[in-house]
Amino acid sequence: MNPAFSNCRPQHSTPDLHAWPLGRKPAGTVLNAGDEAMSCWRGEKRQDQEGLLNPTEVEMAVFDIADEKHFEDHVETVSNIVTIDNIRVLGLSADDAEFYTNFPVDRRKKLLRKVDIRLVPMLAVLYLISHLDRANIGNAKIEGLVKDLGxxxxxxxxxxxxxxxxxVLLEVPSNMLLKNFSRPSIYLGILITCWGIIMTLTGVVQNFAGLMATRVLLGVFEAGFFPGAVYLCTFWYMPKDLSTRIAVFYCASALSGAFSGLLAAGIAQMDGVGGQEGWRWIFLLEGIVTVILGVMCFFLLIDSPRRSGRxxxxEEIRYLELQHFIKEGGHFKDERKRASWSDIKAVLLNWRMYMLAYILLCQSACSYGTKFTLPTITKAMGFTNTNAQLMTVPPYVAGALSAIFFSKLSDRFYWRMPFVAIPLTLVTVAYSIIISLHGQLRENIGPAFFAVILTCMGIYPIHPATTSWTANNLASSSSRAIGLAFNICIGNIGGIIGSxxxxxxxxxxxxxxxxxxLAFGGSGLLVALLLELSYIxxxxxxxxxxxxxIRERYTDDQLLAMGNKSPLFKYTL
Structure with a gap:
């Protein structure tokens, strides 16, 4: 390696962050506002006495390193930009690039499993409880909530x-606030503990006003969890691995419907215990469990590689930090950096974000409408209260398995559109079958129940695939944080419609x-196809x-500042 090349590494300017393992860190990892980003990689002339290389020397140094065959297989060097695994990176030293590409495949797989075990189950349980807490009101309805509260x-x-x-209103502000926390586990833990307390209080409300107050506060504290959880995942996984991981904890949304029915059927048997109605015990017990999980979040939810030395x-920390640096295209920012107006503007003026948001809105309207009404629908098939609760379990289990299946395929082929379009087609077919029965559900239990299962199999894969599609097509971490929250925010308007x-x-x-x-399923399918054509x-x-x-027209910093509008940025289909 050219010894002068090691000088082309801006020093870390933030003293409160941990030092890099092995005494090193990737070039330009964190810069304060106003610093020159990746200064020694610019296409500008530099003075030799400053100890920096000019662009020609940088190019020669990189190509010297790239002569090694294994390195050539993974790294393509063009001027002063390095391309690794189809991601263009500015500011990565040859030594760091070589370390990353030569990191053994078996160690990569082992590391991915370690992260999966630490992160995904925890998020899955938390997401399950969030959906359980917002949707258990549908189970409480058939246990007498409406009648008792008048x-x-x-x-x-x-x-x-x-x-x-x-x-809906607080999802974007919540993710912007999250970026100010060096430990997302603290922020998410506070949210979960608070909504657990609210859920417990729902069990003691006496009238319409009290129920309204608890539902509003529940929405306030639940708003930040899902976009925050997805944003946290983007710090640990490459884009090609993201959809499956999101699907694993998102399928907990489907399983929450199954658990909700099972728990409601069991807890409702406590009717009269302590002088309380059965539906009150649903809120009381599930709320207490939520508070316990919120407290556990402070200790068990992982934050970032640099805080995971235990x-x-x-070397694993170094690899994961380099992975994040590479995914950011080298335009690495401190994850605590405040989102700027330019980041917000970039999302709001991106018309494709509205198409993705509409797909989520269609999914959300169908999902919440089904979740709130499914116990009533199964009861209309002729089942008693307890059996009606239990009959909601199979559709949700099918939905969870479907979410995992389609997301695995989406990551396997690194292609998002088909795994949004096919589930939307299933939704359209399912509702067509239900409508054709003209409300004669008791007389047509077989077709009706099949259609309900098909509905859930279509609904639940849409969200993880669309969320990953959104994350993959936003370049910077700030725009990704805002874009994810914005799309989920708009999508959740479908929850209001579904209600x-x-x-x-x-x-x-x-x-x-x-x-x-049916209309949402069909229109969502059309929008997904049009969006794919626009990306192509x-x-x-x-x-x-x-x-x-491109190199003649723009500097490297200008290209990175363009984000997904850069002519070097390739859209994920």
């Missing part, structure tokens, strides 16, 4: 929908609910300009 027809729909008002060795789609007076035909769900066209348009022309 709710009228429209009041029930208002109670369901009011949760989503703060939930279970990662120095009003199923009108009690239409039971069991539910023409409005089933009809709107965008990539072809960018490919028309040669690398040499």
């Amino acid at each position: 709710l009228t027809g429209i009041q029930w729909n208002i109670v369901l929908s009011i949760f989503f008002v703060p939930y 279970w990662l060795d120095p 009003y789609m199923y009108i009690d007076s239409e039971s069991p035909k539910y023409y409005t609910g089933f009809g709107l769900s 066209y965008g990539n072809k348009k960018k490919a028309m300009v040669t690398e040499a022309e």
Whole structure:
């Protein structure tokens, strides 16, 4: 290695962060606002007496290293940009690039499993409890909540929908606030503990006003969890590995429906214990469990590689930090850096984000409409209260398995669109079958129950695939944090719609609910196909300009500042 090349490494300017393992860190890992990003990699002339290389020397140094065959297989060098695994990286030293590409495959797999074991199950359990806590009100309904609190027809729909008002409004601000925390586990733990307390208090409400208050507060504290959890995953996984991991803990949303039915069937047997109705015990016990999990979050939820020295060795930490640096294209920022107005503007002016958000809205409307109403639908098939609760389990289990299956395929082929479009097709077919039964569910239990299962198999794979599609097509961590929260925020407006789609007076035909769900499935499918065509066209348009022309027109910093608009950025299909 050219000895002068080691000088081309800006020093860390943030004293409170841990030193890099082995006494080193990748070039330009963290810069304070106003510092020159990756200064020695710029295409500008530098003075030799400054101890920095000029661009020609950098290019020669990199190509000297790249003569090694294994290194050539993974790293492509163009001017002063290194391309690793199809990701263009600015500011990565040859030594760090060589370490990353030569990191043994068996160690990579072992490291991925270690991260999976530490992160995914915890997030899955937390996401399960979040959906359990927001949707168990549907189970409480058939155990007598509406009658005991004296709710009228429209009041029930208002109670369901009011949760989503703060939930939608606070998702983006919550993720922006999360970026100020060096330990996401603290922030997420506070949210979970607070909504657990609110859930417990739901078990003691006496009227419509009290129930409304607890639902609003539940929406406030639950708003930040899912976008925060997805954002946390982006610090540990490469884009090609993201969809499966999100699906594993997102399928907990489906399993929450199954658990909700099982738990409600069991807990409702406590009716009269302590002088309390059975539906109150559903909220009381599930709320206490949530508080316990929130406290556990402070100790068990992992934050970042640099804070994981107890279970990662120095080389594993270095590899994971380099992985994040490479994924960021070299434009590495401290994860605590505040999101700027330019990051917000980049998301709001990205018209493709609205298409992705609409797909999530379609999924959300169908999902929440089904989740809130499924116990009532199974009861309309002729099952008693307890059996109606239990019959909600198979559809949700099928939905969870479907989410894992489609997400595995999505990551295997690194192609998102088909695994959004196919589930949307299943949703469309399922609601077509249900509508064709004209409300005669008791007389057609087989087809009706098959359609319900098919509905869940279509609904639950959509969210992880669309969320990964969003994350893969946003370049910087700040825009990714805002973009994910924005899309999930807009998508959750579907929860408000889903709360009003199923009108009690239409039971069991539910023409409005089933009809709107069919429309959402079909329109979501159309939008997914149009979005795919736009990404294909965008990539072809960018490919028309040669690398040499791009290099003449823009500096490296300008290209990185463009984010996903950069002519060197390739959209994930």
